[in-house]
Amino acid sequence: MSRIERAVEKLGLQLPPTPKPVASYVPAIQTGHYVHTSGQLPIVNGKMVATGIVGKDVTLEQGQEAAQACVLNALAAIRSVIVDLEEISQIVKMTVFIASAPDFSQQPEVANGASHLLEKVFGDKGSHARSAVGCSSLPRNAPVEVELTVEIHERVEFDK
Numbered sequence: 001m002s003r004i005e006r007a008v009e010k011l012g013l014q015l016p017p018t019p020k021p022v023a024s025y026v027p028a029i030q031t032g033h034y035v036h037t038s039g040q041l042p043i044v045n046g047k048m049v050a051t052g053i054v055g056k057d058v059t060l061e062q063g064q065e066a067a068q069a070c071v072l073n074a075l076a077a078i079r080s081v082i083v084d085l086e087e088i089s090q091i092v093k094m095t096v097f098i099a100s101a102p103d104f105s106q107q108p109e110v111a112n113g114a115s116h117l118l119e120k121v122f123g124d125k126g127s128h129a130r131s132a133v134g135c136s137s138l139p140r141n142a143p144v145e146v147e148l149t150v151e152i153h154e155r156v157e158f159d160k
Helices: 003-010 060-082 107-126
Strands: 028-031 034-037 088-099 129-135 144-152
Touching: 003 060, 003 107, 028 060, 034 060, 060 088, 060 107, 060 144, 088 107, 107 129
Parallel strands: 088 129
Antiparallel strands: 028 034, 034 144, 088 144
C-alpha cells in the first residue's frame, strides 16, 4: 500500500477499485507526463452516494461528500494507468460539475469537498487549478461529477 493510500485511510476513507465506465470511454488515459480522467461520478460500492440537484434534493454537505467520492474514484482511475499514486508529482487541474438548483450559487463550496481531500492527501502537491461549474443535470442523476488532471514524475528508462 502506497503512502497516498495510507493517507486516504487515515482520513477514514478508502480508494475504491477502478471505476467501470458507464458508457463508451476509458476511466483515465496517460499522455506524456500527464494523466487525465474521464468524469467520475460519486459511486461507492456500486451505488450513487446521493442523487438529484444540489440546493434542491441534495444539501451542500451531501454535495461535498459526493465531490469527495468522485475524487477518490478519479484517483482509482489514475492508479489503473500508473499503478502507484506516488508517481504523481502534482495535481494540476480539477473540474467539478455540480447539478445545481437555479438559485444555488455555492458551487465553489461543493468543490471544496474534493479540493480539501486532495490537499490533505498530497500536501503541497495537492494544490491545483480548479473550475466549479453549475449545470442543470448530470449522468445517472448524479449531483456532482469530477475530472482530474495530474502530472507524473518522468520515468527514466535505461538501455538494456
